[in-house]
Amino acid sequence: MSDIERLPYEVVVIGAGGSGLRAAIEARLAGKRTAVISKSLFGKAHTVMAEGGCAAAMGNMNPNDNWMVHFRDTMRGGKFLNNHRMAELHAKEAPDRVYELEAWGALFDRTKDGKISQRNFGGHEYPRLAHVGDRTGLEMIRTLQQKVVALQQEDAVAHGDPEAMIKVYAETTITRLIKDGEGRIAGAFGYIRETGQFVLFQAPTVILATGGIGKTFKVSSNSWEYTGDGHALALLAGAKLINMEFVQFHPTHMVWPISVRGLLVTESVRGDGGVLRNSEGRRYMFDYVPDVFRSQYAETEEEADRWYSDPDHNRRPPELLPRDEVARANNAEVKAGRGSPHGGVFLDIASRLPAEEILKRLPSMYHQFKELADVDITKEPMEVGPAQHYVMGGVEVDPDTGESAVPGLFAAGEVSGGMHGSNRLGGNSLSDLLVFGRRAGIGAAEYVDRLGPKLPVPDEGEVEAAQAEALAPLQRTGGENPYSVHAEVQETMSNLVGIIRTEAEINQAMAELEQLRERAATASAAGGSAYNPGWHLALDLRNIMLMAQCVAAAALARQESRGGHTRDDYPGMRPEWRKIILACALDGDKIAITRQPNPPMRADLVALFDPAELKRYLTEEEMATVPAVPIRSASAVHEETH
Amino acid sequence: MAYNAALRVWRGDHGQGELAPYTVEVNEGEVVLDVLHRLQATQAGDLAIRWNCKAGKCGSCSMEINGRPRLACMTRMSTFAEDEVLTITPLRTFPVIRDLVTDVSFNYEKARQIPSFTPDPSVGLGEFRMQQVDVQRSQEFRKCIECYLCQNVCHVIRDHPENERPFAGPRFLMRIAELAMHPADIADRRDIAQDDFGLGYCNITKCCTEVCPEHIKITDNALIPMKERVADRKYDPLVWLGSKISRRPRAEGTPPVPGKRA
Numbered sequence: 001m002s003d004i005e006r007l008p009y010e011v012v013v014i015g016a017g018g019s020g021l022r023a024a025i026e027a028r029l030a031g032k033r034t035a036v037i038s039k040s041l042f043g044k045a046h047t048v049m050a051e052g053g054c055a056a057a058m059g060n061m062n063p064n065d066n067w068m069v070h071f072r073d074t075m076r077g078g079k080f081l082n083n084h085r086m087a088e089l090h091a092k093e094a095p096d097r098v099y100e101l102e103a104w105g106a107l108f109d110r111t112k113d114g115k116i117s118q119r120n121f122g123g124h125e126y127p128r129l130a131h132v133g134d135r136t137g138l139e140m141i142r143t144l145q146q147k148v149v150a151l152q153q154e155d156a157v158a159h160g161d162p163e164a165m166i167k168v169y170a171e172t173t174i175t176r177l178i179k180d181g182e183g184r185i186a187g188a189f190g191y192i193r194e195t196g197q198f199v200l201f202q203a204p205t206v207i208l209a210t211g212g213i214g215k216t217f218k219v220s221s222n223s224w225e226y227t228g229d230g231h232a233l234a235l236l237a238g239a240k241l242i243n244m245e246f247v248q249f250h251p252t253h254m255v256w257p258i259s260v261r262g263l264l265v266t267e268s269v270r271g272d273g274g275v276l277r278n279s280e281g282r283r284y285m286f287d288y289v290p291d292v293f294r295s296q297y298a299e300t301e302e303e304a305d306r307w308y309s310d311p312d313h314n315r316r317p318p319e320l321l322p323r324d325e326v327a328r329a330n331n332a333e334v335k336a337g338r339g340s341p342h343g344g345v346f347l348d349i350a351s352r353l354p355a356e357e358i359l360k361r362l363p364s365m366y367h368q369f370k371e372l373a374d375v376d377i378t379k380e381p382m383e384v385g386p387a388q389h390y391v392m393g394g395v396e397v398d399p400d401t402g403e404s405a406v407p408g409l410f411a412a413g414e415v416s417g418g419m420h421g422s423n424r425l426g427g428n429s430l431s432d433l434l435v436f437g438r439r440a441g442i443g444a445a446e447y448v449d450r451l452g453p454k455l456p457v458p459d460e461g462e463v464e465a466a467q468a469e470a471l472a473p474l475q476r477t478g479g480e481n482p483y484s485v486h487a488e489v490q491e492t493m494s495n496l497v498g499i500i501r502t503e504a505e506i507n508q509a510m511a512e513l514e515q516l517r518e519r520a521a522t523a524s525a526a527g528g529s530a531y532n533p534g535w536h537l538a539l540d541l542r543n544i545m546l547m548a549q550c551v552a553a554a555a556l557a558r559q560e561s562r563g564g565h566t567r568d569d570y571p572g573m574r575p576e577w578r579k580i581i582l583a584c585a586l587d588g589d590k591i592a593i594t595r596q597p598n599p600p601m602r603a604d605l606v607a608l609f610d611p612a613e614l615k616r617y618l619t620e621e622e623m624a625t626v627p628a629v630p631i632r633s634a635s636a637v638h639e640e641t642h
Numbered sequence: 643m644a645y646n647a648a649l650r651v652w653r654g655d656h657g658q659g660e661l662a663p664y665t666v667e668v669n670e671g672e673v674v675l676d677v678l679h680r681l682q683a684t685q686a687g688d689l690a691i692r693w694n695c696k697a698g699k700c701g702s703c704s705m706e707i708n709g710r711p712r713l714a715c716m717t718r719m720s721t722f723a724e725d726e727v728l729t730i731t732p733l734r735t736f737p738v739i740r741d742l743v744t745d746v747s748f749n750y751e752k753a754r755q756i757p758s759f760t761p762d763p764s765v766g767l768g769e770f771r772m773q774q775v776d777v778q779r780s781q782e783f784r785k786c787i788e789c790y791l792c793q794n795v796c797h798v799i800r801d802h803p804e805n806e807r808p809f810a811g812p813r814f815l816m817r818i819a820e821l822a823m824h825p826a827d828i829a830d831r832r833d834i835a836q837d838d839f840g841l842g843y844c845n846i847t848k849c850c851t852e853v854c855p856e857h858i859k860i861t862d863n864a865l866i867p868m869k870e871r872v873a874d875r876k877y878d879p880l881v882w883l884g885s886k887i888s889r890r891p892r893a894e895g896t897p898p899v900p901g902k903r904a
Contacts, residue, residue: 041692042750043788044700058768099768105759105824107777107784114771132781138699139784150758153900162754162900170750194739223695257671263697367857368698371716372673483683527688530655531740534687 004189004467009035009203011444012188014174014230017045018137018433019413019440020209021144022097026441027207028151028166032448035201036148036168037190039210039225043145046211046223047433050137051266051364053119053129054434055427056094060115061127062311067091068608069125074428075609076293077123077322078392078421079563080578080617081243084601085399086419090428090435097434098130104150106143108132120271121426123322126311129427134266134364140430172199174229175539176466177206177237177409180456185237185408187458189466193536196529198467204455205444207402208234208395208411209437213247213547215540217388217498218490221253221264230415231550232543234395239404241584242417242596243393244547245554246564248424249499250389251326254382256342260372262387265347265365267426269382270319272361273308274349276330277381278338285318288329292573292616293321324423324563327386331499334385344385350378386499390429392420392564393554396583401443402436408447408456412440422563473538479524482538489516489541489548497552502568506556513552517545549591550584557582557593575619603627644669645724647677651689652731655740661729668719674730675703675714678742690741698855701789705742706731711791711853733794748806749790752814756839757897759821760829776825783820783864785856786813792850792860798843809840812850812860819864822871830895832875835868838899844869 011027013020016038027034038045057070070091075082098116102108108130109117118127132139152162159165174190178200187202210230214222231241252265270276278284286304289297297318298304304317319326330345340346349358355378359366362377369375369382394417395404402410413433420428473479496509520542525535560574561567581598584591600622606614611626618626647668650661666681675693682689693703696715703714708722708729722728736744761770792812798805810818818839822831835841848861858864875881875893 040694040700040702041746044694044702046695048700048787049695049697096767102770103761103765103767105761105821105827107772107781107824109781110772110774110777114773117774132784135699135785138787142784142786146758149754152754153758156900194745223700224693258669259672259676260697364699371698372718373671481683481687483687487683525687531690531743532688533682533690 004198004200004463006200006202007035009033009201010448011035011205011207011441012037012201012203013207013209014188014233015045015209015211015413015415016040016042016168017047017209017211017413018140018144018430019437020045020207021141021148022434022437023207023209023412023441023444024166025144025147025151026438027445030442030445032445034166035203036166037172037174037188037201038168038170039173039229040171042168042170043141045141046225047141047430048138049221049223049264050140050430051134051264052121052268052271053131053136053427054094054098054140054430055121055124055128055425056098056130056431057091057128058095058098058116058118058130059126060111061118065126065128070094070128071605072608073124074425075421077425077428078423079573080421081562081581081598082421083399083418083599084605086436088605089399089439090419090432093435094431097431097438101140101143101434104143104147106139108139119268120320122267122270122320122326123425124427129271131268133360134268134362136430169199173536173539174233175470176462177233178458178462178466179237179406180459182456183238183407184456185406186456189463191470191529193531196532198470200458200463202458204451205408205410205447207440207444208409208415209413209440210415212391212414213544213551214388214391215486216489216493216544216547216551218494219253219262220388221250221262222388227540228543228547229540230411231394232546234404234406234409234411234415235546235550235584235586237406237409238586239406239409240396241393241550242396242581243422243554244391244417244550244584245558245582246392246422247388247551248323248390248392248564249327249386250323251330251386252347252384253387254368254373255340255344255385256383257373263368263372264389265382265384266362267323269347269349269362269365272349273352274347275317275319275352276326277346277348278333279340279346280338284333284338285321285326285329288325288332289318289321290325293325297321322423322425327499328566330384330386340383342383344383346381347384348381350380355379388494390414390424392422392424393417393550398443400439401446402440403443403447410440410444412436422565470539473523473525473535474529476522476524479522480519482520482523482525482534482541485516485520485523485541486537486544489513489520489544492516493548493551497548497555500566500568501555503556506552509552510549510556513545513548517549520545546591553591553593554582554584573617575617575622578617579619579622647719647724648727649677649681650727650729651678651681651742653689653741655738657738659738661731672719673715674707674712674717674719674728677719678714678730690739690743692743699787701787701855704733704789704791704794706733711795713789713791713855716855733790735794735800736790746790749788749793749811749813752810753817755900755902756810756814756817756821757829757831757834757899759824759827760897761826762828765826770826772825779823779863780820782858783816785858786816787856788813789855791853791855795849795853797847797849798840805840805843809843812844812865815839815841815844815868816858816860816864819868822868828895829897830893831897832872833892833896834899836872836876838902841865841868841872
């Protein structure tokens with residue numbers, strides 16, 4: 001197999017978005033020879049599309065904020081299904097990760113006293129999102145990209161080669177993880193888009209940082225790369241995926257023109273005062289506050305409007321409920337016949353802020369509506385609707401190190417599961433990328449140290465099989481058109497396993513997916529191996545199919561509604577289901593779903609909640625173990641931490 | 643509503659190729675990238691296009707549409723007449739890899755030569771204090787999505803490949819300006835802007851500003867102010883005198899340029 005280029009590394013990071021770059025920087029800082037594999041050009045990853053901000057309890061806007069308040073908000077947002085240890089680490093470490101970006105050159109918007117400004121967002125008790133207008137993700141990716149370059153400049157001086165210690169392989173796709181005879185990670189096999197050249201990265205550790213699965217759905221805010229590559233690679237290597245039934249449908253995306261359906265409209269519009277109205281002009285979110293959140297949200301428009309200037313004495317507007325609640329409400333209004341002309345609802349910022357303020361705070365949104373829909377958002381309301389935005393499910397990892405059940409395989413960011421429970425709060429993604437990207441980088445470096453000089457040797461049989469699999473669509477003739485199969489999978493998932501689900505529809509989806517998977521396996525691509533998108537899609541289809549089947553199978557199994565999983569036939573949360581995590585694994589080539597216990601929350605974390613609130617989520621037996629301690633007030637907590 | 647558009651799309655690799663004619667359906671509200679995707683899905687499965695977010699945020703789908711450098715995802719079909727033939731070609735300044743995809747590695751090489759952000763090492767984590775009015779100038783430049791349309795259109799390299807060594811192009815001269823105006827950066831970047839990155843080659847024709855999809859005022863807000871800073875230093879009488887009696891000394895705090903000089 002002389003036509004495979006072999007590249008030895010200590011740490012291979014698959015994915016060059018926020019978590020991948022943060023992980024790679026940390027591995028390089030730990031002295032490990034690191035490769036970063038990017039499906040796109042360097043600096044183009046999906047992280048650039050994050051708009052609103054990065055949640056971190058720095059307390060710059062309200063000194064009552066701290067990690068405990070952030071932890072509580074995150075658990076509430078995820079309906080208490082979150083891995084509590086991940087939520088804890090995330091809330092504690094996010095501020096330092098944001099400050100680090102600043103020290104690497106990021107320019108966040110500022111407060112009057114020169115600190116990093118923070119904005120309101122759904123589900124966050126205090127203004128908490130560090131941001132740059134509505135292009136925070138771009139700032140993050142550029143800062144991390146420039147930090148990688150800064151490290152390469154140091155390495156050029158120290159080693160005479162900028163790529164001696166950290167190298168980015170742009171437009172390179174990994175199709176298989178390769179193990180050794182003992183089942184440990186030994187490398188990653190893939191191809192370089194430009195030439196079609198096959199490569200084998202020989203390394204004892206792989207960090208998956210590949211993001212999500214959005215391209216499984218028809219209407220999604222995700223970029224083309226989001227084909228569930230890391231999820232599928234982990235599954236095929238023997239790791240487990242958890243929480244795959246939980247898919248976030250973000251409530252506000254453009255609905256018109258059709259070609260931009262699914263383009264994100266940032267939650268910052270609501271954080272900065274925007275309100276949702278139906279065709280009757282009614283501000284309907286007041287009708288959709290669920291019981292678990294009743295005490296925290298305003299009941300009248302007057303109180304809600306007062307909150308923007310006096311948050312300490314008024315409750316929050318219901319437009320700032322967690323995303324799952326708002327998405328279901330928007331969906332319900334349209335179904336009830338009170339939608340906008342193009343099948344959405346109205347999001348109004350024009351009547352709420354002066355035009356110049358809108359231009360300053362939401363420049364990308366102004367630009368996007370003006371250029372793509374001829375709508376001036378400073379003068380008229382936007383038409384918006386829900387679209388697939390994020391997957392809460394992912395590789396099951398150790399919270400502290402990001403290591404999966406496969407030795408040497410790590411995961412961070414959207415491809416990992418647990419942190420966000422059943423629903424992610426806005427702003428908690430960018431912070432997740434930084435906190436767990438760094439931790440996975442450290443985890444991988446320590447694994448390499450423990451391994452010593454005897455490195456795992458790639459199983460040549462696996463390498464050969466990977467090459468044959470990758471070549472197959474090019475060698476086949478007259479097979480299925482990969483573009484057509486992809487469009488049908490997306491149609492099936494959006495129609496049958498979307499925002500509202502039923503047993504009958506999921507069963508229908510699973511039958512369709514079974515057939516589509518057979519067709520996908522026979523997809524063929526005309527042309528050669530150099531920069532051939534048809535071939536690339538034919539290979540990505542395997543991953544897209546696996547993800548569709550995981551989501552459908554887990555959605556069928558969970559007989560309740562929670563966060564990003566709504567079952568019309570099982571409405572409402574069931575406390576006994578909170579104790580259960582659904583895991584997907586491969587059994588032969590079939591997806592197998594198993595139930596496993598959700599680890600109970602540590603006593604010191606339980607004590608951060610009012611028992612009256614916990615009662616809405618926990619079973620009676622669990623409540624019997626909760627000490628009847630009064631809630632620790634935010635201000636008392638503030639005293640302790642400062 | 644829907645109509646069929648006539649397209650001529652450049653197909654080929656490594657300099658060999660031709661404009662291929664296609665007829666593709668167009669629906670209301672679509673952008674050029676939608677039409678290219680339909681072409682790819684129905685007629686030309688191996689048509690190479692580089693794209694990512696389809697939202698004007700990543701800067702991947704840069705190409706030339708009727709000779710004009712644009713993002714395909716932000717160019718609406720309604721801006722053309724229905725009977726107009728659309729000619730779609732790759733960026734002209736960079737070597738073609740295949741079809742509409744070009745080799746933009748030149749830009750990554752330039753990025754790696756620019757001395758990185760240099761903060762005062764005594765400022766601890768979380769201790770930076772900057773005013774909004776001060777960060778705003780560099781923030782404008784950090785809106786850049788690195789689509790390289792400015793690099794592609796700039797005649798200094800578009801028409802003169804021999805300038806690719808001494809000239810960094812608008813995007814990276816703007817990066818130098820961004821760091822020079824960054825409130826927490828302490829390096830003096832005036833000498834290197836002129837001597838190592840070719841700021842003097844820019845004769846402010848503003849082509850870069852005109853094609854910028856982020857509407858960044860590259861010439862007015864980055865390049866001209868940077869030229870003024872350079873001129874201030876160059877015509878400082880003491881510096882002028884020094885340059886007459888010995889090799890011109892560089893300003894204190896001038897950083898080394900990676901790969902160029904220590």
